[in-house]
Amino acid sequence: VARYLGSVSIIFSLSAADGSQLWELQVGDTTSGGVVGEATALENGLAFATQNGKIFKVGTNQERLGTISIEGKLYSGPVYVTGTTPKLLIGVVGGEAPLVAVDLNGTELWSFGPAK
Secondary structure: OEEEEEOOOEEEEEEOOOOOEEEEEEOOOOOOOOEEEEEEEEOOEEEEEEOOOEEEEEOOOOOEEEEEEOOOEOOOOOEEEOOOOOEEEEEOEOOOOOEEEEEOOOOEEEEEOOOO
16 A cells, blocks of 8 residues: 655655655656645546646556646645546636536536636
8 A cells, every 4th residue: 555645746655554665756847836735546546736737647656647737726636536427626726717627638528617
């Protein structure tokens, strides 16, 4: 069993048994705004959000599974919703809508914002 966490631009996998580092993966640079929130478990890996609007999908064995770009800032990890069309729900600050749903390829399925 492993625990996953991020720093400014690196995702770490740690052993839950003793805290030793299993692996690390560079997912951005100092302009990425840092990894924020908790890792989100997907069927085939994990999703990590960065402050600058990126969702990095990573396999549990350190392989990159893709990147999703969201307009706005992210301050928490996405929520994974299973079903006919698995999706990520993403809270956004400074975007067109404060809540966005995307499929696992990053295509927007819907967004919600209060009436203006």
